Amino acid sequence: MKIKEFQKMIGDIYLARDAARGPDKSFLWLLEEVGELTRAYRRGELEPLGSEMADVIAWLASVANLLNIDLEAELLRKYPKMCLLCQSVPCRCPAR
Amino acid sequence: MKIKEFQKMIGDIYLARDAARGPDKSFLWLLEEVGELTRAYRRGELEPLGSEMADVIAWLASVANLLNIDLEAELLRKYPKMCLLCQSVPCRCPAR
Numbered sequence: 001m002k003i004k005e006f007q008k009m010i011g012d013i014y015l016a017r018d019a020a021r022g023p024d025k026s027f028l029w030l031l032e033e034v035g036e037l038t039r040a041y042r043r044g045e046l047e048p049l050g051s052e053m054a055d056v057i058a059w060l061a062s063v064a065n066l067l068n069i070d071l072e073a074e075l076l077r078k079y080p081k082m083c084l085l086c087q088s089v090p091c092r093c094p095a096r
Numbered sequence: 097m098k099i100k101e102f103q104k105m106i107g108d109i110y111l112a113r114d115a116a117r118g119p120d121k122s123f124l125w126l127l128e129e130v131g132e133l134t135r136a137y138r139r140g141e142l143e144p145l146g147s148e149m150a151d152v153i154a155w156l157a158s159v160a161n162l163l164n165i166d167l168e169a170e171l172l173r174k175y176p177k178m179c180l181l182c183q184s185v186p187c188r189c190p191a192r
Contacts, residue, residue, distance in 0.1 A: 001168060002098050009175060027137055034130050041123055041159075049163060050170035053156055057171060060149055063137075067145060072097060074146035075153060079105060 003072035010061040023066045030059035099168035106157040119162045126155035 001009075018026050037052035064071050086093045114122050133148035160167050182189045 001172060003102060006099060006171060006175075013175070027134075031130070031134065034127070038123075038127065041119075046163065050160070050165040050167075051174060053160060053165060053167060054170040054174040056156065057153065057167065058175065060152065064146075064149060067142065069146040069149060071146075071149060071153065074150040075102060076097060078147060078150040079102075079109070079154065 003075060004070070006057075007061045007064060007071050010058055011065045014062055015065055018062045018066055023063060026059070026063050026066060030056070030063055033059050099171060100166070102153075103157045103160060103167050106154055107161045110158055111161055114158045114162055119159060122155070122159050122162060126152070126159055129155050 021029075033052065033055040037049065037056055040048050040052050061071060063069075085091070117125075129148065129151040133145070133152055136144050136148050157167060159165075181187070
């Protein structure tokens with residue numbers, strides 16, 4: 001799934017609730033999820049870690065939607081080095 | 097860009113350094129980036145917010161790579177509701 005599609009999906013599901021809650025309280029939710037992720041990591045509970053990471057990304061997407069931030073565009077602006085053909089850094093395309 | 101491609105790209109660029117640093121110190125870097133994001137949000141500095149969100153996602157990908165967590169798979173497991181045809185929740189495909 002593309003990052004842009006995921007952010008749009010989170011908007012489709014949650015934007016109305018996120019907007020009613022507002023950005024401040026939504027940001028606090030994001031930080032709560034970061035706390036849950038940290039607790040699971042600190043305790044060595046590897047099984048829920050992936051799920052907690054998913055929650056952090058989902059809340060980032062919620063806050064980004066409220067602030068009109070395009071996460072995929074921001075990631076591509078910050079990490080533009082990937083070869084679009086072979087999708088590797090550095091490029092591993094066979095010599096042409 | 098797909099979430100899976102982004103995670104792989106972060107591995108291509110940073111995995112050697114992340115592995116040398118280890119998961120504990122990499123997790124602390126993640127939390128530092130969460131702190132920078134929170135500071136920018138709290139101060140109302142909207143311009144760097146997208147860039148700070150990108151950093152948080154990149155460090156999540158670094159930690160996930162060290163722990164063999166597939167972020168895209170975790171996100172799809174947690175948020176499986178998107179229609180794969182129209183990429184909306186709920187499905188908005190024209191009636192067929």
